Amino acid sequence: MGGRAQTIEDLAPAVLNRAPAVAEMEVTHSWWGYYAVTPDNNAIIGTAPGIDRLHYATGFSGHGFQQGPVVGEHLAELVLGSEPTFDLSPFAMDRFETGAVLPETAVI
Ligand SMILES: Cc1cc2nc3c(=O)[nH]c(=O)nc-3n(C[C@H](O)[C@H](O)[C@H](O)COP(=O)(O)OP(=O)(O)OC[C@H]3O[C@@H](n4cnc5c(N)ncnc54)[C@H](O)[C@@H]3O)c2cc1C
Known part of the structure; x- marks a missing residue:
């Protein structure tokens, strides 16, 4: 329950x-x-600009289990320097500066 x-x-x-x-x-x-909650209730995933090889995947806002497999694969590809299989760039941190946020409405 x-x-x-x-x-x-x-x-x-x-x-x-x-x-x-x-x-x-x-x-x-x-x-x-506790849930780690971001302003648009979606994870932040990507590579920090200006910091060599600092990759991040956090703030899953209650979706971390279901997204874990693809995010893990994506991080492994980033670490290895290979071309990511899936385009997860919309989840990058800079969306909060550019306004290209991804509002999640199905928040439990
Ligand atoms: C009550 C609840 C229900 C949820 N239900 C769902 C659900 O139904 N479906 C779903 O998809 N997701 C759900 N989630 C979300 C999901 O659990 C998380 O999104 C997911 O676990 C996040 O994974 P993570 O690896 O990013 O972080 P975490 O699982 O939090 O792992 C981070 C790890 O880093 C360790 N750590 C922290 N600081 C340090 C440090 N300084 N040095 C070393 N280690 C450190 C921590 O001990 C922890 O083991 C739920 C979360 C909660 C709290």
């Missing part, structure tokens, strides 16, 4: 609406974590 609620008490009404049987169960453990 998960959501935006910050306490189990706040989460409980939605959970019990979906699965009333949960009311009879014990909470054994819980887990939470």
Whole structure:
């Protein structure tokens, strides 16, 4: 069970609406974590201008697992100096200066 609620008490009404049987169960453990969030809710991926071979891939804003395979491949290609298979240049940091941001509307 998960959501935006910050306490189990706040989460409980939605959970019990979906699965009333949960009311009879014990909470054994819980887990939470922060999202790294960028202004347009998308990752920043690329190579820093003016700093030799500094590649970055961070700020996944809650999409990091699903994007991990292609981003990992892309970073490996950048490190090896080979031509990237996929064009991930729209994710470069400079989009926040140029205004070419990629607003993600399906934020969970
Ligand atoms: C609650 C939650 C739910 C999520 N759900 C989804 C989902 O459903 N689908 C999805 O696609 N994504 C989801 N995400 C996002 C996904 O987990 C992240 O985008 C992804 O894990 C980011 O991977 P990363 O390798 O960039 O960073 P991380 O996984 O954060 O890895 C960074 C690593 O660097 C280490 N580190 C930090 N500083 C240093 C240092 N100075 N020296 C050495 N090591 C250091 C950290 O310990 C960590 O191991 C979720 C995230 C959260 C928090």
